[in-house]
Amino acid sequence: MSGKEMKKTSDELFILDGRPSLGQTVPLALQHVVAMIVGCVTPAIIVAGVAGLSEQDSIFLCSHRCIVRDQLDSGHR
Known part of the structure; x- marks a missing residue:
């Protein structure tokens, strides 16, 4: 792949109506999912630790x- 072709391919990520390749889309989608899970579970882990909850209660709180x-987010759609 030449430098010009590679630049065009990477530019597709930043164009509003761009069509990035599947090889670019999958890692970015996985990164987004992990970021959402971490952002959701981390506050629950911190609260469970500060409150001194048991492991079972911590798992219950996180889930x-x-x-x-999810229920709150789906109500805003």
Whole structure:
């Protein structure tokens, strides 16, 4: 792949109606999913640690945090 072709391919990521390749899209999509999970679960882990909850209660809090967040987000669509 020449430098010009590579530049054109990477530019597709930043164009509003661009069509990036599947090889570029999949890692970015996975990164987005991981960021959403970490952003949802981390506050629950911190609260569980500060509150001194058991491991079972911490898991319960984290899983329900994700369910509640999903329900709240779906209500805004």
